[in-house]
Amino acid sequence: MAGAVAARADWELPAEPASVTLARGWLREFAESHGVRPQEVIDLTLAVTEAVTNSVIHAYIGRDPGTICVRAITTTASLPGSGFSSRCGTHGGT
Secondary structure, three states, X not given: OEEEEEEEEEXXXXXXXXXXXXXXXXXXXXXXXXXXXHHHHHHHHHHHHHHHHHHHXXXXXXXXXXXXXXXXXXXXXXXXXXXXXXXXXXXXXX
């Protein structure tokens, strides 16, 4: 299988509550502009919201706030061959 990174974006944000909104918006814009399906955009924005929120709350306990790094990538993949054929009622092609 061949695969490649099609697009990539990196963001470095201060570990503060306002960064949650920024990261979510930037990721949503990145995903939509690279053809990610709407339901997957929702899932991705939820995941980045949770991850950045956890970083803001837990990463710098007892220390000065630092930064949060968020990376988004899209990939492409291709499989050589003719694909799969559908054979109802058979197992393993037998």
